[in-house]
Amino acid sequence: MNALLLECDRRTSEVWQRLALVTDPELDESVTELGFVEHVTVDDDGDVDIVFRLPTFWCSANFAFLMADDMRRAVSSLPWVRKARPQLRDHMVAEQINRGVREGMSFADALKEFAPGGSLDELRDKFRRKAFERRQEVMILALRGIGYEDPAICRMSLCSFDEVEFASPDVARQKPRYRELLIETGLACLPEDRTFVTYEGAPIKRHELASYLQRLRGVRINMEFNSSLCRGLLAVRRRGLDDDNPGPTPSPCGGCSSRCAAPSGSP
Structure with missing residues (x-):
């Protein structure tokens, strides 16, 4: 029995x-750190049930579908898992999302009314860019903070970047996450490839860096605001559930900038 446990x-x-x-595709923060995942159950046959809840009843259907599908893929990659079943709770289209992910349907087929017009691959790429x-802004500012000049940052190779050590735990955590996206997107693969390029792969010139960072700052502020809002809404929702009041929160999320509850074609 102890061995089984x-x-x-x-x-x-x-x-x-x-x-x-x-x-979360919009916030670039872990669904576990955000507190979205509430419960995991593993049975003896290798089936895994994952219960998760989003900040509001109206959170974007496409974001919810993306997270559920990503959870299924991530957990299914474990060699012993037979089936991973994410279960979204207390959401306006939870039933459709849970069925669609479980049956391997596309978002467009699972939620025809809420299809955003483009494919989920396009949505994934949009938020991969964000x-x-x-992550890039974090690394550039961190390099400036430890004494690197802008020309050196703009010329920095992947090999040189790998050799840099950061004292800040948060920056040290972000370093491999930034590198991971460089490799995943094909923007840098070889040791001599530049570490800091635009998402389109263009070099960042020294005289352009200041204005480029201003734009990245805007991206960060927007994501941080949405993250704070989502955490706050989720905390309020959980207090309501703790008080045996599981109804939806009284107003839409408003933080995802994606017309959360609007079906396709709504004004």
């Missing part, structure tokens, strides 16, 4: 580790 604990821990790699730019 230990194995269950190990597997549950592995699931949480994979879920920690899943991010994540890239937010």
Whole structure:
């Protein structure tokens, strides 16, 4: 019995580790750090149930679908998992999202009324860009903070970047996350490739860096505001649930800038 319990604990821990790699697509923060994931259950057959809840009843249907699908993919990558079943709770289209992800449907097929017009791949790329730019700003400012001049930053190779050590735990955590996106997007692969380029792959020139950073600052401020708003709304929602009042929060999220509750074609 003890051996079985230990194995269950190990597997549950592995699931949480994979879920920690899943991010809210707009905020570029882990769904576990944001507090979205509430419960994980692992059975003896390798089936995993993941219960999660978003800040409001009206949070964007496309974002919710993306997170559910990313959770399924992340947990399904564990070799012992037979089936991963994310279960969104207390959301306007939870039933459609849960069924769609469970059956491997596309977002357009699962939620035809809420289809945003473009594909989810386009949405993923939009928020991958935001994540890239937010992480990039962190690294550029951190390099400035430890004495690097702008020309050196603009010329810095991936090899040189790998050799830099940061004392700040947060910056040290962001360094591999930024590098990961560089590799994933193909913007830098070889040791001599430039570390700091635009999302389109163009070099950042020294005289352009100040204005470029101003734009990145705007991206960061928007994401930080939305993150703070989402955390606050989720905290309020949980207090309501703790008080045995599981109804939806009284107003739409408003933080995701994506017309959260609006079906396709709404004015």
